[in-house]
Amino acid sequence: MRNAWAGLRARPGRAALTGAGIAAAALVLGVALTVAVGLATGFDRAATQADLPSVVARFDEEDPRDVADRVRRLPNLAAHSFRYEVTRVELRAGANRLGEGVVHVVGGGRRGYAVVAGRDVGDAAGEVVIEQGLAREWDLGPGDTLDVGEAGPAEVVGVAVAPDNVAFPLARTARVYLSEAGLLQQFPEGSRFPANLVLLWAADEERADVLLSFARQSAYGLSSVRFLTREGLRSLVEQASGIVVALLVAFAIIACALAGVLLAAGAHSEIQRRLAQLGVQRALGVTPGAVTAVAAAQGALVAAPAAAAGLLVGGLLAAGGTDAVLAALNELPPGPGARATVLAGAWGGVVALVAGSAAWPAWRAARRPPAGLLRGGDVSPPRKAARGRGGMTALGARLVTAHRARYAAVVAVLGMAAAVVLLLLALASLLERLRDDPATLGKRYSLTAALPADRADEVRALPGVAAAAPRYEQRATGASALGSPLRVIAYPGDHTIFEAPALAAGRRLAGPGEAEVGQGLADALGLRPGSTLAIQPGDGEELRFRVVGVVRALQDEGRVAYVRPDRLLAASPSLEAPLAVRLDDGADAAAVRAALARLGAEPRAVGGATGDDRGFLAVLAGLLRLVAVTVGLVCLYALVQSLALTVRERRGAVAVLRAAGADHRALRRLLFGAATAVVIPAAVVAVALEEVVLAPATARLAAGYADLPLGAGLGQAVAVSGALLGLAALASWEMARRLAREPVVTGLRETGR
Amino acid sequence: MDPRDASAPVLLASNLVKAHGTGRGARRILDGASLHARAGELVAIVGRSGSGKSTLLQILGGLDRPDDGWVEVAGERVTGASERRLSALRRHRIGFVFQFFHLLPELDGLANVLLPATLPGADRAAPARGMELVERLGLSDVAHLAPHQLSGGEQQRFALARALVADPPLILADEPIGNLDAASGQTVLRLLRDAADQGRAVVMVTHQAEATAVADRVLRLDDGRVTELQPGGGEPLETAHDAP
Amino acid sequence: MSRRGPLTRRDALAVLGAGAAGLLLGCGDDGPGPRPGDTLRRALADPDGDGLLDASGGIAMVDRTDLGRAGRAGDTLATVAQVTDVHVRDAQSPGRVPFLDRAGPRFGSAFRPHELLSLHVLAATVATVNAAGPDAVLITGDLIDSAQGNELAWALTLLRGGTAAPASGASGYDGVQAASIPDPFYYRPDIDAPRHPGLLRAALAPVRSAGLRAPWHAALGNHDLLVQGEIAPSPVITAVATGDELIVAPDRELLRLGDAGRLDREQLETLLRAGLPGETITVPRDPARAHVGAASLVRRLGGRGDRLDRAFAVGDDLWVVVLDLVRRDAGSGGIVGAEVLAALTAGLNAAEDRRVLVVCHQPLHDATGAEPAVALLDEDPRVVAVVAGHRHRNEITPRRTPAGGYWLISTASVVDFPQQWRMLRVRAAPRGATVLETWTVDHEGRPGDPDDLAGVARDLAFLDPQGGRPARAAGAVRHRNARLHLPARSLRAPAPRAVPPAVTADPASAGFGAGDAF
16 A cells, blocks of 8 residues: 555656546546436435325215225225315415415325425414425425415415425426314314315335225225326326436436446556556566555545545535426435435445556556566557558557557547537437427327318328328216216327327227227226226217227326227217327428418417426526536546547657657647547547437437437537537647647657657 | 858757756766767767766757756757747757667658658658658668568668658767667668768767767767767867867 | 164164155145144234235134133033035126125125135135034035025035036126226226236136035025025026126116115016116026025925924034024024024923034024023023124124023134134033133135135135225134133023014015125
């Protein structure tokens, strides 16, 4: 260890540079880990802390005593609570006003929400707990007053988070909780409130489906029954906003890999630089094991503080943005202890990686004869000597490609980093489109036109239109006595052209009489591929379909069914349907709309799914930009490192050139040649990697159904390539300037070539 | 001043001082060394290994900076000149030959020779001169081989051609035959002699006594000072301390 | 065996080898755990409330000294097994009312998630009864579920030994639990959690039973004679049962009437004649579903005439009197009419100085018009217990009388959780006292084993929200495994009695659901 420390102290500048590189990679890692861990586990963490129930059942108002008996009989039930939900309650605080407030009257029992500030409601009158989204948006806290509809002013005693919906204002409604005992004190006429909601907690969460199954079997006598499971909630919340979140998580995972490769490459090249030192040590009789240990120790000594600093800064930078995203989703951030644990684990990993990446080549080099080490870098002579055309620039390219393995590694690293930047750019433009793009609902059509079905051919003939078909939609209820509400959607042909939510089980529907049902509907009615779906459309007669597939549909909490329209039309011949119009990729929407208007239709755009909140998108964009900057730093570092290494290794050649009269102009060209030899293939790698691997992988990680356009646009690819070349120019300019200032003799002194 | 004026020295160095190391380990490699070389002269500088001959040569060529003293090449002051000026000097006025050849392994022999011609600001006539040099030095047959495929003598000849491609008035050679066998060494020495006979000043640093046979003057570097030896031995002449 | 000399090496190896083999075999046997059975040694419990049964420790007998001090139990006079409320069911029969089940726990017996597995449970029960080796077996009523001929045939086949398959109609399953049934109020094993894909097909395969080894005697239960235990068969109702239409989801009207407890025979027949009220599916006809009449039923259960009142001895010291409390028209509750009183009197008169066990389906003391019968028993020092079923729950209460008292024992059903039968061991104690040891026994189906259909039946029965779990049918330990002490008294028979007059006329119709289990 002492040797390691001495070795470092001898070259503080070098150690600092390496440390800076490690810190940069650790910064990326810190950001990526904070984002990934925070967002990926957000729902589970919030569900645990909020004690989210396993099954939530909604029904038309009942006396809870009538319902309680059948609830208590359910198997695998650990606890239950009744609630009364009132919608469209006016909330007022100061100048803020909301007509879409939702009041939950809570009785005894488990709550299903986590109180993050203040305390829970007690039995006293005039107390209210508000959701965190409302608290943040209206700047309310414990002690403030909120007017709750007809219950009048109430004192805010606490702020709660429950991940069963996204937070206000991302959601249109804001939820507040009042206690039943308190309300009864205020309105003593009633003896107790009715219930239209019961929360069920399973004793064994893994077998919550058994609880749900028997709850449904016992629900006779309740009407408009809807069930929602924890899994169903998770997929709902995640789908609504989670496309973006999942993209960030996927990106963060890839960035972690990038950071790892960078660290390993950096440590590896460090050893390459110091081969002469190793040679001296070996010549003095130091064993390979000791050499390796010293190399590993040096690596660890440099990495430890650098990684700690980088991880810490990265974690702090990303924490704010991540927390904001989590708050918008009504999820909770990990505690400081958890964050510290993750970062500490990453720190250990980084130090181990750097030490190992230093030890491995040191080990390999130490086992070579010392003379070879002393002679200098292991540049293998090229098989065929070039004729030397192209001047300094070409020579620079030749110098950097001499060491093939390292050249490939640097190109790969730079390519990966640039690919990540491309992905970020694509993400940023996707964010814009998400607000307006219905792809997030699994919808692939972006316009509807109010035209009769027989004019579909005309619409299809328009330029820019990929497909058009009538879209039938009807509200219905399940035909059983549960009366569960649902929505039926029908297309005459293949509906996946227009809407294709991800398939969770079974297959797509292929003919009349078959149905694809959303997961919510499957849970509510107990459906699986092979079951029979019986629905009552409007006031028509009952229709039956055979369920062939279950899909993860977003709208109406998954209570949708896709069918062919013939039976619907037979039951209600006057059913009207607008034409759904799907555009070609890259088609001009405005032009198509104009053409549709000329046909006599009123084209309407179909909305997207992330809500209208610019604030949320701004938060996300901020997070992306931060990450982009760190990756940009990493790119610069990789480039500088590869140049510096090349120059260092070919000091002799550079010295010879300077001895022959190369000035800073010549050196600039030389280095620029070297840099472009790295940058141009890296740009190609970046575009290819992003198109072929990153974009589809990320899109698939995020949402298996939507065609998320994450491929790099031409403009973006050109921009990134240009930026890389700009970085190359910058790096080579700066290095040439520094190189020209030091005496030529230093290059001649050490190597023999 | 015409650099080919035989009367004015092409190379003039006065009171060069250079110390290596710091603190108590510091020692003066050069301690008031002075010398001169005229066009057409081949000057050999001898001395023990480690006496600082290479350092002296590097300072003479502007590759290193002395702690004190000055150097003039072809009437232009080298010490204290800007790097840009120095680079121009090295492009046009000074040619270097090194002990370990320092050929770029990625380029073939001919491309190595033509390397200085590819520098920005290089002499236009250099490429033609380079081809001619390759022929004159008998290297045409091996001009397209890579350096690791050449013998030591061939490599050094390519290096010499590279040094001559800009037709500089001053050649500085650092142990030019130190890595060669006797026969190749003799060839290279003869070529250096030819270069001097063509009107150049050639300053050669060597630790081998036999290399001095082709020299016009032999200088000795001892304890950081340069003293002139009589050809063939004898009493060292006093060196000139002042510039003319 | 004797051994000469010290232990030779070969001996040691042999011992080791045998030990190892024994261990291996033992390990092999214990793979999925020992089968459930005698709850004194091994019981089943769900301590964490997650709906899954696990093996737990045995439950020792609790001494009950409500009637007398704990006496020292001496010789065993007789061991009797009581199996009750098996409810062998033809689950595919149109003549049943599974659609009433949704109206609430009062109709809980109308549909059970495991109703297709009744034969498997019976076979598993027979196995454990045989393993216990009682002197006699009492089947105290509700052997079959809905008075159907095929149900009786299957049940008797398994009791006597043989193979029976609960298949009726055509091959395959046509009933309310099919996957194609859209009604979400039934448990459909292919679809609803806990899923048992293929269960419907596997359940229709033949079931083998070794048959009861000990002699067995039946008491008549309401479900043996009345359709769904409520109403006597009539041509209209039998036509439905042997017909080709099965009600899946009832009209609201029908449900409302049933819910109000006011559906009587006339109303029902009117409704049925007008066509089955509700959504139906078409099923294959099966004449074997025709209902058995009382006389045929009684004869096949070992009785004479059309009433199943009997009395017989078990061993030398125990006399068993079986009473038939079933109404003949409608209503599930017990009724004590003149015939019952006559049979009881005759039985008691024939008991001599033996201890007496009175056996019936519905608890005697809850039956309509039971006061004279109760009075008879209260005066008799030989009566040790009245053993009944029907309530599908384990309960043991003391009856204090001037004559020393006796115990009222109710036993849980084989069909609903806990799916147990009861062992009774009568032991003499000094000076005429009696110790009646009783404990419950699980059938041998393994919990949590999807290939063991009897085990699956118990697992589903445990989950049933209208079954024995929420109703706490298993009862506290003192109602299950207990040592019941009776005081020391003289077992001298009182003078032969005359038949007391009945206090009730014959069956007034109670509505459906009155007096049902839970």
